[in-house]
Amino acid sequence: MSLLRHVPSPAQQRRAEHRRRQGVRSVLVAACSTAALGTLLVLAVTGAPGWDRVRESFLDPAIARDALPAVLTGLWLNVRLLVCCAAGALLLGLVIALLRTLRGPAFFPIRALAAGYTYTFRGLPLIIVLYVLTLGVPGLRLQGMPPVLVLGGLALVLTYGGYLAEVFRAGIESIHPSQLAAARSLGLTYRQTMRHVVLPQAVRRVAPPLLNDVVALQKDVGLVSLAGPIDAVRAAQIATAETFNYTPYILAGALFVLLAIPLIAVTDWVTLRSARRQSGG
Amino acid sequence: MALLTCRGLRKEFGDHVVLDHLDLTVEEHQVVALIGASGSGKSTLLRCVNLLEELDDGVIELDGEEISDPRVDPDRVRRRIGMVFQSYNLFPHLTVLENVTLAPRRVHRRARAEAEAQARELLDRVGLAGKATAYPDRLSGGQQQRVAIVRALANQPRLMLLDEVTSALDPELVGEVLSMIRDLKTDGMTMVLATHEMGFAREVADQVCFLDGGRVVEAGPPEQVLGEPTQPRTRQFLRRIIEAGRL
Numbered sequence A: 001m002s003l004l005r006h007v008p009s010p011a012q013q014r015r016a017e018h019r020r021r022q023g024v025r026s027v028l029v030a031a032c033s034t035a036a037l038g039t040l041l042v043l044a045v046t047g048a049p050g051w052d053r054v055r056e057s058f059l060d061p062a063i064a065r066d067a068l069p070a071v072l073t074g075l076w077l078n079v080r081l082l083v084c085c086a087a088g089a090l091l092l093g094l095v096i097a098l099l100r101t102l103r104g105p106a107f108f109p110i111r112a113l114a115a116g117y118t119y120t121f122r123g124l125p126l127i128i129v130l131y132v133l134t135l136g137v138p139g140l141r142l143q144g145m146p147p148v149l150v151l152g153g154l155a156l157v158l159t160y161g162g163y164l165a166e167v168f169r170a171g172i173e174s175i176h177p178s179q180l181a182a183a184r185s186l187g188l189t190y191r192q193t194m195r196h197v198v199l200p201q202a203v204r205r206v207a208p209p210l211l212n213d214v215v216a217l218q219k220d221v222g223l224v225s226l227a228g229p230i231d232a233v234r235a236a237q238i239a240t241a242e243t244f245n246y247t248p249y250i251l252a253g254a255l256f257v258l259l260a261i262p263l264i265a266v267t268d269w270v271t272l273r274s275a276r277r278q279s280g281g
Numbered sequence B: 001m002a003l004l005t006c007r008g009l010r011k012e013f014g015d016h017v018v019l020d021h022l023d024l025t026v027e028e029h030q031v032v033a034l035i036g037a038s039g040s041g042k043s044t045l046l047r048c049v050n051l052l053e054e055l056d057d058g059v060i061e062l063d064g065e066e067i068s069d070p071r072v073d074p075d076r077v078r079r080r081i082g083m084v085f086q087s088y089n090l091f092p093h094l095t096v097l098e099n100v101t102l103a104p105r106r107v108h109r110r111a112r113a114e115a116e117a118q119a120r121e122l123l124d125r126v127g128l129a130g131k132a133t134a135y136p137d138r139l140s141g142g143q144q145q146r147v148a149i150v151r152a153l154a155n156q157p158r159l160m161l162l163d164e165v166t167s168a169l170d171p172e173l174v175g176e177v178l179s180m181i182r183d184l185k186t187d188g189m190t191m192v193l194a195t196h197e198m199g200f201a202r203e204v205a206d207q208v209c210f211l212d213g214g215r216v217v218e219a220g221p222p223e224q225v226l227g228e229p230t231q232p233r234t235r236q237f238l239r240r241i242i243e244a245g246r247l
């Protein structure tokens, strides 16, 4: 087979050589400019008159070490809440979006309720929902009242369910009517058409914005600590109050970013993939 | 008894009357070609027969059953009718094999293995066996349209409705789809096809119907309707087609 291998022409060899040199050059330029900018930034920050005081009160390694266990315990609560609330909100959003697509007069009240829900909870600030559910509802002193943590999670699910429902609905409506016609012409029922033709395509199309909302949710789950449970930020706040030093906040912030990186990476990957698929690649 | 009978069909979109007292009869094993200017209602007629559009008047009977009766379950009717669209409308998230087996499995509740065996046999017959696991966006237009026809056939329909199935294709791909329709005719499939391919209509159709003003203005054997039309409007239409070099 080596006889058949394509031998690049001199012109192509020159082009390849040029591209290689260009590549080396751009890596060098990028490295130099990054180093220059980094040095400049470090000099500007550390050279500032108040730098030593800031470093003491925000970046104290000993305090960070002391606060770490409490902040990590809090973060574990964030993670558990995030997983449960994201699953709950995705499910609720999907159901609401599907209810809003139902046609026919018999479904009018269901459609109206679903629409009313998305209007209300997208308009309502999360903090208010949280306070009503975690402080107001237990005040009813009903039998079998779930713990505050569950009520707080419910507030998150209700609020984010409203956003996610709209994302799902946009996805469902973006599927061309000809796809529905094709499915119905095969004898599939409305439900089968939704299940096998519309939803799989719609979910793929809106996966990036859905995941984006999950990233936003990750930052909002901490708000349940307003009602008592101690999440990472609240743990940092407590540690700060004890030491009069803000390092625990920086620690919590860094942990949040670390936690978000995989999620954001997945989001970017899914976005890239769906962009490729849509361009017919 | 005719397989399909349409009597007095009327369909309006707002003020625009697209079908106006249209009559059409299709015998079993017959191939009927619908011709007519763009906007004359060919697609609308096919969509009405498949109950994808609601009628404003008239009666449609399939196998002696009035399918335009609102008490009839449209899903049950559509299982007996295969429809192929100008723009293929394959499901892009499913492979060729999954496209073809979707209805047999979900509608007819066939076992997966059985549905796949049948689908592979059908694909093999049209030379697409090698594409079973490909996604539609990897196929040429002609291949996609042939898969769409196979998908409709997998339901074992009594009647096939083909809506300008070659209009979106590059000229060199038209032939492979037309030859598939020719084979269907040989197998005795009853078909109604809307088409701009006059040559093909002449060759394959038992009856050609010229639609204009929402009615079948002229119907008959292709030699007569395309060769010696009696209606002035048919003549006018054909003259324009000839001038455009399509006959």
Ligand SMILES: Nc1ncnc2c1ncn2[C@@H]1O[C@H](COP(=O)(O)OP(=O)(O)OP(=O)(O)O)[C@@H](O)[C@H]1O
Pocket: B013, B018, B036, B037, B038, B039, B040, B041, B042, B043, B044, B045, B164, B194
């Ligand atoms: N959903 C709709 N709403 C409003 N008007 C419509 C709709 N569908 C079709 N029409 C109109 O009905 C008329 C007939 O359309 P139809 O698609 O049946 O024509 P056709 O004979 O298939 O034309 P072509 O050869 O271009 O495919 C056109 O004027 C079209 O604009």
Ligand SMILES: [Mg+2]
Pocket: B042, B043, B044, B163, B164, B194
């Ligand atoms: Mg048409």
